[in-house]
Amino acid sequence: MIAKTAEDGGEFHGPSISEFFPDVLFEIAGIPVTRIHLIQFLATAAIVLIFTLGTRRMQIVPGRFQSLVEMGLDFVRVNIAEDLLGKKDGQRFLPILTTMFFMILFFNITGIIPFLNIAGSSIVAVPLLLALVSYVTFIYAGIKKSPKNFFKNSLFPSGVPPFLYIIVTPLEFISTFIIRPVTLTLRLLMNMIVGHLMLVLFFSATQFFLVTLGGWWSLLAAGSFAFGLAFTLFEILVAVLQAYVFTILTAVYIQLAVAEEH
Template sequence: MRALWLAQGEFNPPGAGDFNLPPIFAGVTKPMVLIVLSVIIIAVFFLAATSRMKVVPGKFQFFAESVYDFGRNNIAREQIGSKDFMPFVPLILSLFTFVLVNNIFGIIPIIQFPTMSHIGFPLALSVLIVYPLYHTVGFRRHGFVGYLKHALFPPGAPKLVYLLLVPIEIFQKFIMNPITLAVRVFAAMFAGHLILLLFTLAGEYLLIEAGGAFNIGVSFVSFAFAIAMTFLEALIQVIQAYIFALLAANYIGQALASDH
């Protein structure tokens, strides 16, 4: 580890380039492996939890039901509406658990890499899945012209104001929404992991390489901050997974809504 961050006896802080991990084999990188691993973990978790369902659930079944209930009622139902939410529960639950597991990878020993800190993964979820889905359901519900009118012309505004509102709505709904959805989780995971690396590696350098009583004392402060930031990062990882699924459900709800 030290060889990555030390050159000629000086501390080189981690940067964006250090997130570009070299291939493990045949062009396959660690984030690619983690993406596949997360799908396996989620599938095994729900299959194991539902293999022997009981009327009075055990702890494991209760935990799985709580995760499902949270995705179903606290996210999908609240954002999409009680009439339309059921077909979208599998998607919203999948998005929440998928982003959550890949975020939590960042604080798991040995793995220690949040997959969503690579912009390509959240961008793929946003642009290839969420973005086309909520526009598709909007077109199906309102028709092509009806959906564009529904999405771009907020009711009640003076006609002259539409000259300003329509370009803003086009830019927001067809360009910025999928980008900001991805950037939120990416930026949080990237910045959080970078801070953890900085405190951890700075403490390691001060303790082992720098020497001196003062530097050794400061190294323990750095390690303490790293531990504190790990707990904070765990909270942020859960929140960002929730926000991603929440906004995805919100976009679907807006597309289906009778009025803007």
């Protein structure tokens, strides 16, 4: 969404945080639906369509589309799930890790698609939901692995003198059960918000210099447009990287939960 420029006096107005709180378009069963929700629906439909078509009629010698889908699935399986959790636990948690990776990726990438121009993960509900899923998953994995010792070993790590537990235990509780979901949420949310604001700033400045001011200011429009294109490429990298980081951190938390000392 391009920030507006005021026609009276040609005043420039940069992007605002209000863009992440768009007007309600309509309601479904009393639930308000905004432009960002529609983008989320579209991204979800794209995920379902791509993986349905890519895996519906799989062949021994895959075509280009099937190969691309398999490469994506193998990336999560080999480089995240099995690499950190091993084959057994990797296969157990592969569905949730795969879903998490591609959901974040597709929701993030909408931020650079023309006419969408905002990430579906740029409102707190999405990263918070995913962080809660990650949170519940690694706690479940730890309890499943060691029902009696998971919380004990998490809060009272071995090798620490007993008199230090009064300091160590609260720190372990905060770092393990509070900071993890909070940092997962904020890292994804802030990256998507800042990325959107930067893109809107560059391209709205281009429009302002070129259309509103004109003349020699058009030279600045060329510069801001070039920065906008460069930052768009950077945002693609960020979209992929944030999906990878979120998923691999979830896998790391699961790996820590199923470690032998638990």
